[in-house]
Amino acid sequence: MHPSTTRRGRTGALLLAAGLIGLTACGADASGPRLELTAAVPDEVPEGTVLRVGDPPTQAALELSGLGDDLETEIEWANINGGPKTLEAFRGDALDVGSVADIPPLFATWTGTDVRIVAVRDTVDPLEHPVxxxxxxxxxxxxxxxxxxxxxxxxxxxxxxxxxxxxxxxxxxxxxxxxxxxxxxxxxxxxxxxxxxxxxxxxxxxxxxxxxxxxxxxxxxxxxxxGGVRDDAWTLYAPTEVLEDADKAAALREYAAVWAEAQEWINNHPEEFAEGFYVEKEGLSPEDAAAIVEANGTYEVPTDWDEFIARHQETADLLVEEQGQEPLQVEDIYDRRFEGVTR
CATH class of the missing domain: 3.40.190.10 (Periplasmic binding protein-like II)
Structure with a gap:
Protein backbone atom coordinates (compact mmCIF):
# COMPACT_ATOMS: atom_id res chain seq x y z
CA MET A 1 0.00 0.00 0.00
CA HIS A 2 1.25 3.48 -0.89
CA PRO A 3 2.03 5.39 2.32
CA SER A 4 -0.22 8.34 1.46
CA THR A 5 -3.06 6.68 -0.48
CA THR A 6 -5.56 3.92 0.30
CA ARG A 7 -8.02 2.80 -2.37
CA ARG A 8 -9.70 -0.03 -4.21
CA GLY A 9 -11.37 0.66 -7.54
CA ARG A 10 -14.90 -0.40 -8.28
CA THR A 11 -16.85 -0.70 -11.51
CA GLY A 12 -20.48 -0.49 -12.47
CA ALA A 13 -23.26 1.97 -11.76
CA LEU A 14 -23.09 2.86 -8.07
CA LEU A 15 -25.90 5.37 -7.78
CA LEU A 16 -29.04 3.76 -9.16
CA ALA A 17 -32.35 5.56 -9.22
CA ALA A 18 -33.39 4.06 -5.89
CA GLY A 19 -30.23 5.44 -4.30
CA LEU A 20 -30.84 8.97 -5.54
CA ILE A 21 -33.57 9.70 -2.99
CA GLY A 22 -32.70 12.98 -1.31
CA LEU A 23 -30.07 13.89 -3.93
CA THR A 24 -30.04 17.00 -6.12
CA ALA A 25 -27.51 18.68 -8.36
CA CYS A 26 -24.34 19.66 -6.53
CA GLY A 27 -22.06 22.68 -6.78
CA ALA A 28 -18.95 22.73 -8.94
CA ASP A 29 -16.56 22.51 -5.99
CA ALA A 30 -17.97 19.19 -4.73
CA SER A 31 -17.39 15.74 -6.15
CA GLY A 32 -20.92 14.35 -6.12
CA PRO A 33 -24.63 15.20 -6.11
CA ARG A 34 -26.09 17.04 -3.15
CA LEU A 35 -27.34 14.90 -0.27
CA GLU A 36 -29.93 16.21 2.15
CA LEU A 37 -28.92 15.80 5.78
CA THR A 38 -32.14 13.85 6.37
CA ALA A 39 -31.49 11.40 3.51
CA ALA A 40 -29.83 8.02 3.93
CA VAL A 41 -26.09 7.97 3.33
CA PRO A 42 -25.27 5.91 0.19
CA ASP A 43 -23.70 2.51 0.89
CA GLU A 44 -21.46 2.50 -2.19
CA VAL A 45 -18.51 4.82 -2.77
CA PRO A 46 -18.19 5.88 -6.42
CA GLU A 47 -14.85 5.11 -8.01
CA GLY A 48 -12.38 7.98 -7.74
CA THR A 49 -13.98 9.53 -4.65
CA VAL A 50 -11.30 11.24 -2.55
CA LEU A 51 -11.50 11.91 1.19
CA ARG A 52 -8.94 14.26 2.74
CA VAL A 53 -8.23 13.03 6.27
CA GLY A 54 -6.28 14.52 9.17
CA ASP A 55 -5.81 11.54 11.48
CA PRO A 56 -2.14 10.47 11.76
CA PRO A 57 -2.63 7.71 14.40
CA THR A 58 -5.33 5.99 12.36
CA GLN A 59 -3.26 6.37 9.20
CA ALA A 60 -0.46 4.48 10.94
CA ALA A 61 -2.83 1.82 12.28
CA LEU A 62 -4.35 1.20 8.84
CA GLU A 63 -0.94 0.94 7.21
CA LEU A 64 0.45 -1.36 9.89
CA SER A 65 -2.63 -3.61 10.01
CA GLY A 66 -3.55 -3.66 6.33
CA LEU A 67 -7.14 -2.77 7.27
CA GLY A 68 -7.18 0.00 4.69
CA ASP A 69 -6.05 -2.13 1.76
CA ASP A 70 -9.54 -2.79 0.39
CA LEU A 71 -11.15 0.62 0.92
CA GLU A 72 -13.21 1.88 -1.98
CA THR A 73 -12.36 5.45 -0.97
CA GLU A 74 -9.12 7.08 -2.01
CA ILE A 75 -7.64 8.61 1.15
CA GLU A 76 -5.42 11.66 0.94
CA TRP A 77 -3.71 11.84 4.31
CA ALA A 78 -2.83 15.21 5.81
CA ASN A 79 -0.36 15.48 8.68
CA ILE A 80 -2.84 17.58 10.64
CA ASN A 81 -4.11 17.00 14.15
CA GLY A 82 -5.34 19.04 17.07
CA GLY A 83 -8.34 21.34 17.19
CA PRO A 84 -6.87 24.64 15.93
CA LYS A 85 -5.02 23.15 12.95
CA THR A 86 -7.98 20.99 11.96
CA LEU A 87 -10.42 23.90 12.07
CA GLU A 88 -8.03 26.08 10.08
CA ALA A 89 -7.83 23.33 7.46
CA PHE A 90 -11.62 23.05 7.33
CA ARG A 91 -11.95 26.78 6.80
CA GLY A 92 -9.31 26.71 4.08
CA ASP A 93 -11.07 23.80 2.32
CA ALA A 94 -7.98 21.65 2.80
CA LEU A 95 -9.55 18.83 4.83
CA ASP A 96 -12.75 16.76 4.83
CA VAL A 97 -12.57 15.09 8.24
CA GLY A 98 -10.47 15.38 11.38
CA SER A 99 -9.88 13.38 14.54
CA VAL A 100 -10.12 15.52 17.69
CA ALA A 101 -11.34 15.63 21.28
CA ASP A 102 -14.81 16.86 22.21
CA ILE A 103 -14.05 20.59 22.46
CA PRO A 104 -13.08 21.50 18.84
CA PRO A 105 -16.52 20.66 17.37
CA LEU A 106 -18.10 22.95 19.97
CA PHE A 107 -15.77 25.84 19.19
CA ALA A 108 -16.14 25.33 15.46
CA THR A 109 -19.89 25.76 15.94
CA TRP A 110 -19.52 28.75 18.26
CA THR A 111 -17.19 30.48 15.81
CA GLY A 112 -19.35 30.02 12.74
CA THR A 113 -18.18 26.80 11.07
CA ASP A 114 -21.00 24.31 10.56
CA VAL A 115 -19.76 20.82 11.46
CA ARG A 116 -21.09 17.38 12.37
CA ILE A 117 -19.68 14.56 14.48
CA VAL A 118 -19.72 11.18 12.71
CA ALA A 119 -17.92 8.84 15.15
CA VAL A 120 -16.99 8.78 18.83
CA ARG A 121 -14.54 6.96 21.06
CA ASP A 122 -14.19 6.43 24.81
CA THR A 123 -11.50 4.90 26.99
CA VAL A 124 -12.10 1.84 29.14
CA ASP A 125 -11.38 2.81 32.80
CA PRO A 126 -10.93 6.51 31.87
CA LEU A 127 -9.91 7.69 35.34
CA GLU A 128 -7.12 5.12 35.36
CA HIS A 129 -5.97 6.21 31.91
CA PRO A 130 -6.28 10.00 31.69
CA VAL A 131 -5.54 11.73 28.40
CA GLY A 227 -6.38 15.70 37.51
CA GLY A 228 -8.96 13.22 38.78
CA VAL A 229 -11.57 13.99 36.10
CA ARG A 230 -12.74 12.20 33.00
CA ASP A 231 -11.13 13.63 29.84
CA ASP A 232 -11.24 10.79 27.31
CA ALA A 233 -13.97 11.82 24.85
CA TRP A 234 -12.78 11.63 21.22
CA THR A 235 -14.56 12.31 17.94
CA LEU A 236 -14.38 12.27 14.17
CA TYR A 237 -15.96 15.40 12.75
CA ALA A 238 -16.41 17.02 9.38
CA PRO A 239 -17.74 20.23 7.82
CA THR A 240 -21.44 19.88 7.13
CA GLU A 241 -20.85 20.60 3.44
CA VAL A 242 -18.86 17.36 3.22
CA LEU A 243 -21.93 15.47 4.43
CA GLU A 244 -24.07 17.29 1.87
CA ASP A 245 -21.95 15.79 -0.93
CA ALA A 246 -23.33 12.29 -1.59
CA ASP A 247 -20.02 10.84 -2.75
CA LYS A 248 -18.04 12.33 0.13
CA ALA A 249 -20.69 11.24 2.63
CA ALA A 250 -20.45 7.65 1.38
CA ALA A 251 -16.67 7.83 1.66
CA LEU A 252 -16.95 9.24 5.17
CA ARG A 253 -19.29 6.42 6.15
CA GLU A 254 -16.70 3.91 4.99
CA TYR A 255 -13.90 5.75 6.78
CA ALA A 256 -15.85 5.95 10.05
CA ALA A 257 -16.30 2.18 9.96
CA VAL A 258 -12.65 1.41 9.30
CA TRP A 259 -11.67 4.01 11.92
CA ALA A 260 -13.57 1.94 14.50
CA GLU A 261 -11.74 -1.19 13.34
CA ALA A 262 -8.42 0.64 13.66
CA GLN A 263 -9.13 1.52 17.30
CA GLU A 264 -9.72 -2.17 18.05
CA TRP A 265 -6.53 -3.11 16.20
CA ILE A 266 -4.57 -0.63 18.35
CA ASN A 267 -6.07 -2.27 21.45
CA ASN A 268 -4.86 -5.69 20.32
CA HIS A 269 -1.43 -4.65 18.99
CA PRO A 270 -0.07 -2.06 21.44
CA GLU A 271 3.60 -2.90 20.89
CA GLU A 272 3.33 -2.84 17.11
CA PHE A 273 1.43 0.45 17.22
CA ALA A 274 3.91 1.99 19.65
CA GLU A 275 6.80 1.14 17.34
CA GLY A 276 5.05 1.96 14.06
CA PHE A 277 3.50 5.26 15.11
CA TYR A 278 5.21 6.79 18.12
CA VAL A 279 8.74 5.61 17.30
CA GLU A 280 8.80 5.54 13.49
CA LYS A 281 6.51 8.51 12.78
CA GLU A 282 6.68 10.66 15.93
CA GLY A 283 10.35 10.08 16.66
CA LEU A 284 9.93 9.03 20.29
CA SER A 285 12.16 6.56 22.05
CA PRO A 286 10.84 3.00 22.38
CA GLU A 287 10.57 3.52 26.13
CA ASP A 288 8.50 6.70 25.80
CA ALA A 289 6.33 5.12 23.10
CA ALA A 290 5.58 2.11 25.28
CA ALA A 291 4.76 4.39 28.22
CA ILE A 292 2.27 6.40 26.14
CA VAL A 293 0.46 3.34 24.82
CA GLU A 294 0.22 1.91 28.32
CA ALA A 295 -1.04 5.25 29.67
CA ASN A 296 -3.65 5.51 26.91
CA GLY A 297 -5.26 2.24 27.96
CA THR A 298 -7.88 0.47 25.87
CA TYR A 299 -10.30 2.20 23.53
CA GLU A 300 -13.98 1.45 22.94
CA VAL A 301 -16.17 2.76 20.14
CA PRO A 302 -19.78 2.95 21.38
CA THR A 303 -22.50 2.16 18.87
CA ASP A 304 -25.11 3.94 21.01
CA TRP A 305 -24.25 7.61 21.44
CA ASP A 306 -26.80 8.62 24.09
CA GLU A 307 -24.41 8.57 27.06
CA PHE A 308 -21.59 10.17 25.09
CA ILE A 309 -23.86 13.01 23.93
CA ALA A 310 -25.14 13.56 27.47
CA ARG A 311 -21.58 13.97 28.75
CA HIS A 312 -20.78 16.26 25.83
CA GLN A 313 -23.80 18.40 26.73
CA GLU A 314 -22.48 18.73 30.29
CA THR A 315 -19.16 19.92 28.89
CA ALA A 316 -20.85 22.44 26.61
CA ASP A 317 -22.92 23.73 29.52
CA LEU A 318 -19.73 24.15 31.59
CA LEU A 319 -18.17 26.27 28.85
CA VAL A 320 -21.36 28.31 28.52
CA GLU A 321 -21.19 29.05 32.23
CA GLU A 322 -17.43 29.58 32.55
CA GLN A 323 -16.62 31.20 29.21
CA GLY A 324 -19.85 32.97 28.34
CA GLN A 325 -20.47 30.90 25.21
CA GLU A 326 -23.87 30.78 23.55
CA PRO A 327 -26.11 27.94 24.79
CA LEU A 328 -25.84 24.96 22.46
CA GLN A 329 -27.88 21.80 21.98
CA VAL A 330 -25.06 19.33 21.42
CA GLU A 331 -27.38 16.78 19.82
CA ASP A 332 -27.64 19.14 16.84
CA ILE A 333 -23.99 18.64 15.86
CA TYR A 334 -24.18 14.84 15.82
CA ASP A 335 -25.04 13.07 12.57
CA ARG A 336 -26.73 9.98 13.93
CA ARG A 337 -26.96 8.40 10.51
CA PHE A 338 -23.40 7.25 11.31
CA GLU A 339 -24.29 5.79 14.72
CA GLY A 340 -23.29 2.13 14.82
CA VAL A 341 -21.82 2.19 11.29
CA THR A 342 -19.85 -0.93 10.38
CA ARG A 343 -18.53 -2.32 7.11
Whole structure:
Protein backbone atom coordinates (compact mmCIF):
# COMPACT_ATOMS: atom_id res chain seq x y z
CA MET A 1 0.00 0.00 0.00
CA HIS A 2 1.25 3.48 -0.89
CA PRO A 3 2.03 5.39 2.32
CA SER A 4 -0.22 8.34 1.46
CA THR A 5 -3.06 6.68 -0.48
CA THR A 6 -5.56 3.92 0.30
CA ARG A 7 -8.02 2.80 -2.37
CA ARG A 8 -9.70 -0.03 -4.21
CA GLY A 9 -11.37 0.66 -7.54
CA ARG A 10 -14.90 -0.40 -8.28
CA THR A 11 -16.85 -0.70 -11.51
CA GLY A 12 -20.48 -0.49 -12.47
CA ALA A 13 -23.26 1.97 -11.76
CA LEU A 14 -23.09 2.86 -8.07
CA LEU A 15 -25.90 5.37 -7.78
CA LEU A 16 -29.04 3.76 -9.16
CA ALA A 17 -32.35 5.56 -9.22
CA ALA A 18 -33.39 4.06 -5.89
CA GLY A 19 -30.23 5.44 -4.30
CA LEU A 20 -30.84 8.97 -5.54
CA ILE A 21 -33.57 9.70 -2.99
CA GLY A 22 -32.70 12.98 -1.31
CA LEU A 23 -30.07 13.89 -3.93
CA THR A 24 -30.04 17.00 -6.12
CA ALA A 25 -27.51 18.68 -8.36
CA CYS A 26 -24.34 19.66 -6.53
CA GLY A 27 -22.06 22.68 -6.78
CA ALA A 28 -18.95 22.73 -8.94
CA ASP A 29 -16.56 22.51 -5.99
CA ALA A 30 -17.97 19.19 -4.73
CA SER A 31 -17.39 15.74 -6.15
CA GLY A 32 -20.92 14.35 -6.12
CA PRO A 33 -24.63 15.20 -6.11
CA ARG A 34 -26.09 17.04 -3.15
CA LEU A 35 -27.34 14.90 -0.27
CA GLU A 36 -29.93 16.21 2.15
CA LEU A 37 -28.92 15.80 5.78
CA THR A 38 -32.14 13.85 6.37
CA ALA A 39 -31.49 11.40 3.51
CA ALA A 40 -29.83 8.02 3.93
CA VAL A 41 -26.09 7.97 3.33
CA PRO A 42 -25.27 5.91 0.19
CA ASP A 43 -23.70 2.51 0.89
CA GLU A 44 -21.46 2.50 -2.19
CA VAL A 45 -18.51 4.82 -2.77
CA PRO A 46 -18.19 5.88 -6.42
CA GLU A 47 -14.85 5.11 -8.01
CA GLY A 48 -12.38 7.98 -7.74
CA THR A 49 -13.98 9.53 -4.65
CA VAL A 50 -11.30 11.24 -2.55
CA LEU A 51 -11.50 11.91 1.19
CA ARG A 52 -8.94 14.26 2.74
CA VAL A 53 -8.23 13.03 6.27
CA GLY A 54 -6.28 14.52 9.17
CA ASP A 55 -5.81 11.54 11.48
CA PRO A 56 -2.14 10.47 11.76
CA PRO A 57 -2.63 7.71 14.40
CA THR A 58 -5.33 5.99 12.36
CA GLN A 59 -3.26 6.37 9.20
CA ALA A 60 -0.46 4.48 10.94
CA ALA A 61 -2.83 1.82 12.28
CA LEU A 62 -4.35 1.20 8.84
CA GLU A 63 -0.94 0.94 7.21
CA LEU A 64 0.45 -1.36 9.89
CA SER A 65 -2.63 -3.61 10.01
CA GLY A 66 -3.55 -3.66 6.33
CA LEU A 67 -7.14 -2.77 7.27
CA GLY A 68 -7.18 0.00 4.69
CA ASP A 69 -6.05 -2.13 1.76
CA ASP A 70 -9.54 -2.79 0.39
CA LEU A 71 -11.15 0.62 0.92
CA GLU A 72 -13.21 1.88 -1.98
CA THR A 73 -12.36 5.45 -0.97
CA GLU A 74 -9.12 7.08 -2.01
CA ILE A 75 -7.64 8.61 1.15
CA GLU A 76 -5.42 11.66 0.94
CA TRP A 77 -3.71 11.84 4.31
CA ALA A 78 -2.83 15.21 5.81
CA ASN A 79 -0.36 15.48 8.68
CA ILE A 80 -2.84 17.58 10.64
CA ASN A 81 -4.11 17.00 14.15
CA GLY A 82 -5.34 19.04 17.07
CA GLY A 83 -8.34 21.34 17.19
CA PRO A 84 -6.87 24.64 15.93
CA LYS A 85 -5.02 23.15 12.95
CA THR A 86 -7.98 20.99 11.96
CA LEU A 87 -10.42 23.90 12.07
CA GLU A 88 -8.03 26.08 10.08
CA ALA A 89 -7.83 23.33 7.46
CA PHE A 90 -11.62 23.05 7.33
CA ARG A 91 -11.95 26.78 6.80
CA GLY A 92 -9.31 26.71 4.08
CA ASP A 93 -11.07 23.80 2.32
CA ALA A 94 -7.98 21.65 2.80
CA LEU A 95 -9.55 18.83 4.83
CA ASP A 96 -12.75 16.76 4.83
CA VAL A 97 -12.57 15.09 8.24
CA GLY A 98 -10.47 15.38 11.38
CA SER A 99 -9.88 13.38 14.54
CA VAL A 100 -10.12 15.52 17.69
CA ALA A 101 -11.34 15.63 21.28
CA ASP A 102 -14.81 16.86 22.21
CA ILE A 103 -14.05 20.59 22.46
CA PRO A 104 -13.08 21.50 18.84
CA PRO A 105 -16.52 20.66 17.37
CA LEU A 106 -18.10 22.95 19.97
CA PHE A 107 -15.77 25.84 19.19
CA ALA A 108 -16.14 25.33 15.46
CA THR A 109 -19.89 25.76 15.94
CA TRP A 110 -19.52 28.75 18.26
CA THR A 111 -17.19 30.48 15.81
CA GLY A 112 -19.35 30.02 12.74
CA THR A 113 -18.18 26.80 11.07
CA ASP A 114 -21.00 24.31 10.56
CA VAL A 115 -19.76 20.82 11.46
CA ARG A 116 -21.09 17.38 12.37
CA ILE A 117 -19.68 14.56 14.48
CA VAL A 118 -19.72 11.18 12.71
CA ALA A 119 -17.92 8.84 15.15
CA VAL A 120 -16.99 8.78 18.83
CA ARG A 121 -14.54 6.96 21.06
CA ASP A 122 -14.19 6.43 24.81
CA THR A 123 -11.50 4.90 26.99
CA VAL A 124 -12.10 1.84 29.14
CA ASP A 125 -11.38 2.81 32.80
CA PRO A 126 -10.93 6.51 31.87
CA LEU A 127 -9.91 7.69 35.34
CA GLU A 128 -7.12 5.12 35.36
CA HIS A 129 -5.97 6.21 31.91
CA PRO A 130 -6.28 10.00 31.69
CA VAL A 131 -5.54 11.73 28.40
CA UNK A 132 -4.01 14.66 30.31
CA UNK A 133 -1.97 15.07 33.45
CA UNK A 134 -1.17 18.34 35.16
CA UNK A 135 2.47 19.26 34.70
CA UNK A 136 3.92 21.14 37.65
CA UNK A 137 6.85 23.48 37.09
CA UNK A 138 10.16 22.94 38.92
CA UNK A 139 10.12 24.43 42.38
CA UNK A 140 6.31 24.65 42.58
CA UNK A 141 4.52 22.83 45.39
CA UNK A 142 1.44 21.13 43.96
CA UNK A 143 0.68 17.63 45.20
CA UNK A 144 -3.09 17.59 44.76
CA UNK A 145 -5.64 19.54 42.75
CA UNK A 146 -6.62 21.47 45.88
CA UNK A 147 -3.11 22.96 45.82
CA UNK A 148 -3.94 24.75 42.55
CA UNK A 149 -5.34 27.71 44.46
CA UNK A 150 -3.33 30.83 43.62
CA UNK A 151 -1.31 29.16 40.86
CA UNK A 152 -0.76 30.33 37.29
CA UNK A 153 -2.18 27.74 34.91
CA UNK A 154 -1.76 27.45 31.13
CA UNK A 155 -5.18 27.67 29.50
CA UNK A 156 -6.41 27.35 25.93
CA UNK A 157 -10.15 28.16 25.79
CA UNK A 158 -10.80 26.54 22.41
CA UNK A 159 -9.01 23.25 23.06
CA UNK A 160 -9.70 20.17 25.15
CA UNK A 161 -6.89 21.22 27.49
CA UNK A 162 -8.89 24.30 28.44
CA UNK A 163 -12.02 22.34 29.29
CA UNK A 164 -9.85 19.91 31.25
CA UNK A 165 -8.55 22.77 33.39
CA UNK A 166 -12.09 23.97 34.09
CA UNK A 167 -13.21 20.46 35.04
CA UNK A 168 -10.25 20.06 37.40
CA UNK A 169 -10.95 23.40 39.08
CA UNK A 170 -14.59 22.39 39.61
CA UNK A 171 -13.50 19.03 41.01
CA UNK A 172 -11.19 20.84 43.46
CA UNK A 173 -13.95 23.23 44.54
CA UNK A 174 -12.16 26.17 42.92
CA UNK A 175 -13.19 28.80 40.39
CA UNK A 176 -11.32 30.84 37.82
CA UNK A 177 -11.08 33.61 40.41
CA UNK A 178 -9.00 31.31 42.65
CA UNK A 179 -6.23 30.90 40.05
CA UNK A 180 -4.57 32.89 37.27
CA UNK A 181 -5.31 31.45 33.85
CA UNK A 182 -2.63 32.28 31.27
CA UNK A 183 -3.93 31.90 27.72
CA UNK A 184 -1.53 29.81 25.63
CA UNK A 185 -2.44 27.62 22.68
CA UNK A 186 -1.28 24.07 23.26
CA UNK A 187 0.73 23.19 20.17
CA UNK A 188 3.93 21.17 19.97
CA UNK A 189 6.06 21.80 23.09
CA UNK A 190 4.55 25.17 24.08
CA UNK A 191 3.25 23.96 27.45
CA UNK A 192 6.42 22.01 28.23
CA UNK A 193 8.56 25.06 27.54
CA UNK A 194 6.22 27.31 29.50
CA UNK A 195 6.58 25.05 32.53
CA UNK A 196 10.34 24.72 32.15
CA UNK A 197 10.81 28.49 31.96
CA UNK A 198 8.36 29.10 34.85
CA UNK A 199 6.12 31.13 32.55
CA UNK A 200 3.33 29.16 34.22
CA UNK A 201 3.29 27.01 37.33
CA UNK A 202 0.88 24.36 36.05
CA UNK A 203 -0.13 23.16 32.58
CA UNK A 204 -2.18 20.25 31.20
CA UNK A 205 0.07 17.83 29.34
CA UNK A 206 -1.09 15.14 26.95
CA UNK A 207 0.43 11.72 27.55
CA UNK A 208 2.83 12.17 24.62
CA UNK A 209 4.36 15.15 26.50
CA UNK A 210 4.46 13.72 30.03
CA UNK A 211 7.52 11.52 29.59
CA UNK A 212 9.57 14.15 27.68
CA UNK A 213 8.69 16.78 30.30
CA UNK A 214 9.71 14.58 33.20
CA UNK A 215 12.87 13.46 31.42
CA UNK A 216 13.90 17.07 30.92
CA UNK A 217 12.79 18.69 34.15
CA UNK A 218 12.24 16.08 36.89
CA UNK A 219 15.84 16.48 38.06
CA UNK A 220 15.01 20.15 38.72
CA UNK A 221 11.82 19.29 40.56
CA UNK A 222 9.29 19.13 37.73
CA UNK A 223 6.42 16.74 38.46
CA UNK A 224 2.96 15.73 37.23
CA UNK A 225 -0.27 14.90 39.04
CA UNK A 226 -3.52 13.24 38.00
CA GLY A 227 -6.38 15.70 37.51
CA GLY A 228 -8.96 13.22 38.78
CA VAL A 229 -11.57 13.99 36.10
CA ARG A 230 -12.74 12.20 33.00
CA ASP A 231 -11.13 13.63 29.84
CA ASP A 232 -11.24 10.79 27.31
CA ALA A 233 -13.97 11.82 24.85
CA TRP A 234 -12.78 11.63 21.22
CA THR A 235 -14.56 12.31 17.94
CA LEU A 236 -14.38 12.27 14.17
CA TYR A 237 -15.96 15.40 12.75
CA ALA A 238 -16.41 17.02 9.38
CA PRO A 239 -17.74 20.23 7.82
CA THR A 240 -21.44 19.88 7.13
CA GLU A 241 -20.85 20.60 3.44
CA VAL A 242 -18.86 17.36 3.22
CA LEU A 243 -21.93 15.47 4.43
CA GLU A 244 -24.07 17.29 1.87
CA ASP A 245 -21.95 15.79 -0.93
CA ALA A 246 -23.33 12.29 -1.59
CA ASP A 247 -20.02 10.84 -2.75
CA LYS A 248 -18.04 12.33 0.13
CA ALA A 249 -20.69 11.24 2.63
CA ALA A 250 -20.45 7.65 1.38
CA ALA A 251 -16.67 7.83 1.66
CA LEU A 252 -16.95 9.24 5.17
CA ARG A 253 -19.29 6.42 6.15
CA GLU A 254 -16.70 3.91 4.99
CA TYR A 255 -13.90 5.75 6.78
CA ALA A 256 -15.85 5.95 10.05
CA ALA A 257 -16.30 2.18 9.96
CA VAL A 258 -12.65 1.41 9.30
CA TRP A 259 -11.67 4.01 11.92
CA ALA A 260 -13.57 1.94 14.50
CA GLU A 261 -11.74 -1.19 13.34
CA ALA A 262 -8.42 0.64 13.66
CA GLN A 263 -9.13 1.52 17.30
CA GLU A 264 -9.72 -2.17 18.05
CA TRP A 265 -6.53 -3.11 16.20
CA ILE A 266 -4.57 -0.63 18.35
CA ASN A 267 -6.07 -2.27 21.45
CA ASN A 268 -4.86 -5.69 20.32
CA HIS A 269 -1.43 -4.65 18.99
CA PRO A 270 -0.07 -2.06 21.44
CA GLU A 271 3.60 -2.90 20.89
CA GLU A 272 3.33 -2.84 17.11
CA PHE A 273 1.43 0.45 17.22
CA ALA A 274 3.91 1.99 19.65
CA GLU A 275 6.80 1.14 17.34
CA GLY A 276 5.05 1.96 14.06
CA PHE A 277 3.50 5.26 15.11
CA TYR A 278 5.21 6.79 18.12
CA VAL A 279 8.74 5.61 17.30
CA GLU A 280 8.80 5.54 13.49
CA LYS A 281 6.51 8.51 12.78
CA GLU A 282 6.68 10.66 15.93
CA GLY A 283 10.35 10.08 16.66
CA LEU A 284 9.93 9.03 20.29
CA SER A 285 12.16 6.56 22.05
CA PRO A 286 10.84 3.00 22.38
CA GLU A 287 10.57 3.52 26.13
CA ASP A 288 8.50 6.70 25.80
CA ALA A 289 6.33 5.12 23.10
CA ALA A 290 5.58 2.11 25.28
CA ALA A 291 4.76 4.39 28.22
CA ILE A 292 2.27 6.40 26.14
CA VAL A 293 0.46 3.34 24.82
CA GLU A 294 0.22 1.91 28.32
CA ALA A 295 -1.04 5.25 29.67
CA ASN A 296 -3.65 5.51 26.91
CA GLY A 297 -5.26 2.24 27.96
CA THR A 298 -7.88 0.47 25.87
CA TYR A 299 -10.30 2.20 23.53
CA GLU A 300 -13.98 1.45 22.94
CA VAL A 301 -16.17 2.76 20.14
CA PRO A 302 -19.78 2.95 21.38
CA THR A 303 -22.50 2.16 18.87
CA ASP A 304 -25.11 3.94 21.01
CA TRP A 305 -24.25 7.61 21.44
CA ASP A 306 -26.80 8.62 24.09
CA GLU A 307 -24.41 8.57 27.06
CA PHE A 308 -21.59 10.17 25.09
CA ILE A 309 -23.86 13.01 23.93
CA ALA A 310 -25.14 13.56 27.47
CA ARG A 311 -21.58 13.97 28.75
CA HIS A 312 -20.78 16.26 25.83
CA GLN A 313 -23.80 18.40 26.73
CA GLU A 314 -22.48 18.73 30.29
CA THR A 315 -19.16 19.92 28.89
CA ALA A 316 -20.85 22.44 26.61
CA ASP A 317 -22.92 23.73 29.52
CA LEU A 318 -19.73 24.15 31.59
CA LEU A 319 -18.17 26.27 28.85
CA VAL A 320 -21.36 28.31 28.52
CA GLU A 321 -21.19 29.05 32.23
CA GLU A 322 -17.43 29.58 32.55
CA GLN A 323 -16.62 31.20 29.21
CA GLY A 324 -19.85 32.97 28.34
CA GLN A 325 -20.47 30.90 25.21
CA GLU A 326 -23.87 30.78 23.55
CA PRO A 327 -26.11 27.94 24.79
CA LEU A 328 -25.84 24.96 22.46
CA GLN A 329 -27.88 21.80 21.98
CA VAL A 330 -25.06 19.33 21.42
CA GLU A 331 -27.38 16.78 19.82
CA ASP A 332 -27.64 19.14 16.84
CA ILE A 333 -23.99 18.64 15.86
CA TYR A 334 -24.18 14.84 15.82
CA ASP A 335 -25.04 13.07 12.57
CA ARG A 336 -26.73 9.98 13.93
CA ARG A 337 -26.96 8.40 10.51
CA PHE A 338 -23.40 7.25 11.31
CA GLU A 339 -24.29 5.79 14.72
CA GLY A 340 -23.29 2.13 14.82
CA VAL A 341 -21.82 2.19 11.29
CA THR A 342 -19.85 -0.93 10.38
CA ARG A 343 -18.53 -2.32 7.11
Missing amino acids: YELGVAPGVDVESIEDLRGKTIAYSPGQAQGAFVLRVLAEAGLTQDDVELVELQSVDDVYVNALGSNQVEVAPLGQQLVAPYLAKYSSDGGTTIN
